[in-house]
Amino acid sequence: MSYYDVDAILTDAQKVPCTFELTVPGLGHLEGNPGAEVKEGTKLELPLWLAQMLAITPAGTKPGMITLDLPDSLSQKVTNALRADPRTVELRSLAPHFFNLGTRMLDLFEEEELSDLLTESFKLRAKELADHAHNPRGALGEGAEFLQGLDENERRLFRATHEGAKAVRAWLVGMQKK
Amino acid sequence: MALPLPPGLTPAEVAFLCEMEMVTIVPRQRLDGLELLGGSIPPLQPPRRTDIPLWLALLLKRQNRANIVPPPWLLPASLANILDVETEMTEAFSSPPPLPPSAKGSEPISPPFQPSCTADASAHALPYHWLEVGEVLLDAASDDFEEPDLVRRLIRDIREVRLSKLRAGVEVLDAGGGVQMNGVGGLEVAEGRAFIGGVIDNLRKLGASKEQTRKEREAEEERNGYSGAGADDYDDDMEL
Numbered sequence: 001m002s003y004y005d006v007d008a009i010l011t012d013a014q015k016v017p018c019t020f021e022l023t024v025p026g027l028g029h030l031e032g033n034p035g036a037e038v039k040e041g042t043k044l045e046l047p048l049w050l051a052q053m054l055a056i057t058p059a060g061t062k063p064g065m066i067t068l069d070l071p072d073s074l075s076q077k078v079t080n081a082l083r084a085d086p087r088t089v090e091l092r093s094l095a096p097h098f099f100n101l102g103t104r105m106l107d108l109f110e111e112e113e114l115s116d117l118l119t120e121s122f123k124l125r126a127k128e129l130a131d132h133a134h135n136p137r138g139a140l141g142e143g144a145e146f147l148q149g150l151d152e153n154e155r156r157l158f159r160a161t162h163e164g165a166k167a168v169r170a171w172l173v174g175m176q177k178k
Numbered sequence: 179m180a181l182p183l184p185p186g187l188t189p190a191e192v193a194f195l196c197e198m199e200m201v202t203i204v205p206r207q208r209l210d211g212l213e214l215l216g217g218s219i220p221p222l223q224p225p226r227r228t229d230i231p232l233w234l235a236l237l238l239k240r241q242n243r244a245n246i247v248p249p250p251w252l253l254p255a256s257l258a259n260i261l262d263v264e265t266e267m268t269e270a271f272s273s274p275p276p277l278p279p280s281a282k283g284s285e286p287i288s289p290p291f292q293p294s295c296t297a298d299a300s301a302h303a304l305p306y307h308w309l310e311v312g313e314v315l316l317d318a319a320s321d322d323f324e325e326p327d328l329v330r331r332l333i334r335d336i337r338e339v340r341l342s343k344l345r346a347g348v349e350v351l352d353a354g355g356g357v358q359m360n361g362v363g364g365l366e367v368a369e370g371r372a373f374i375g376g377v378i379d380n381l382r383k384l385g386a387s388k389e390q391t392r393k394e395r396e397a398e399e400e401r402n403g404y405s406g407a408g409a410d411d412y413d414d415d416m417e418l
Contacts, residue, residue, distance in 0.1 A: 099384060106387040115388045122384060123348055126377045130345040133373070153380055160184065160372035168369045171189035175317050 007152055011100040015045040018066040022059055048104060055108070073098060074105055079117055086121035087128050090149030098151035122154075129154060133161035186371045192364045193314065196307035197233035201315075202247040202297035205238070229296050232311065236318050246319040249294070250301035252312055254325055257332035260304060264339045271340060271361040275303035309337060309365040337366075344370045348377045 002008070020042045028036030030044055038044070046054070046066070055064040072078075073094035081089050091098040102118045105111075132147060150158060187195070198216070205222035212219040219230055227247065230238075238244035250256060263272045275294050294305030305311075312333045320326040344366065347359075362370075 099380065103383050103386065106384070110387075110391060112388060112391075115384065119381060119384050122380060123377075126348050126373075126380075127345060130348070130373055134341070134345075157373065157376040157380065160376050163184065164369045164372045168189045168365060171193060172313060174190075175193070175313065 011097040012049040016071045017069040086124045091151040193310045196310035199295045200229045200293040203244040207243045247297045256301040274361040275300040
């Protein structure tokens with residue numbers, strides 16, 4: 001991931017649920033009462049870049065100032081749905097950068113099962129995606145619903161695959177016209 | 179990114195490269211031998227069959243000075259055979275043409291330099307530029323085929339079968355797995371590159387943390403192994 005990668009920045013800006021491990025004065029505006037303090041044990045949603053730094057910075061006797069939780073888009077409900085059939089889950093509505101977020105979460109949590117599940121889901125969805133990408137009508141065909149649920153990475157993959165097929169088709173047609 | 183083109187060759191570039199392939203023609207007019215940078219062209223004497231590069235053959239064909247002899251694998255019977263093989267083999271692609279036995283002392287010749295589209299090529303295997311040569315010949319010299327429409331249909335069928343195999347291959351992609359891609363043609367590579375490359379890149383990202391954990395564990399085990407005493411190793415393993 002490069003420093004100026006917009007997708008990486010947007011991934012970092014997604015919010016994750018955190019629990020404060022210590023009382024912080026003056027941060028009350030985060031939960032809607034300015035001037036007050038954030039008490040220990042408060043649950044708040046913080047952007048990933050901030051949460052990650054706070055979670056790994058030791059505070060006193062605690063390993064981190066906050067503890068991270070898996071975001072809603074990777075909750076039990078979603079993983080169950082992915083396990084049942086990855087192709088029917090609308091990842092885009094869960095998180096626009098679903099797989100990037102998943103990768104970041106896997107860096108922070110050691111969840112082998114989640115890693116395997118995401119890999120399997122990606123493969124199955126990629127296969128479905130390729131079938132749609134070879135459809136000359138592109139995203140307008142019958143797969144429109146599935147294609148709207150693609151996350152950013154998958155969209156880019158879809159575009160690239162579609163371009164490849166389109167270029168070959170264009171070459172074939174162009175040659176016959178000559 | 180200076181060029182708006184994706185990495186790899188575009189179909190037009192692949193097709194341009196395939197014009198280097200040698201094809202067999204039956205000349206209709208005499209032509210003296212040509213000394214070209216890419217090699218010399220033998221003198222053409224009708225009706226003696228001669229092997230010349232595809233680009234020259236196309237030029238002569240358009241001027242109606244030669245007929246192109248379709249390579250044996252482009253005949254309906256061989257294409258139908260290959261299609262059967264492709265449909266039966268659900269995992270791999272049909273094998274590329276066999277390499278000729280190399281003469282002693284010389285380097286072995288491999289596909290780009292091995293004449294695979296001439297009249298004496300193998301009839302049971304698709305060469306590297308099969309799709310491009312097939313389409314170009316069907317377009318420029320369809321009157322040299324006995325059943326151009328049948329050939330065209332068979333080529334489309336084979337292409338579909340192979341493309342779907344290329345797509346299905348992503349399912350077995352994994353850290354240790356791979357797709358058998360022997361015998362995939364130039365144009366097919368150009369078409370599938372973006373998809374396969376993209377899938378592998380994404381899978382690599384998803385698997386990166388797992389890979390990291392595995393490496394750490396292996397390094398740990400290695401350290402324990404070097405530390406010597408067997409009893410200690412057991413204790414360490416239990417902690418893991």
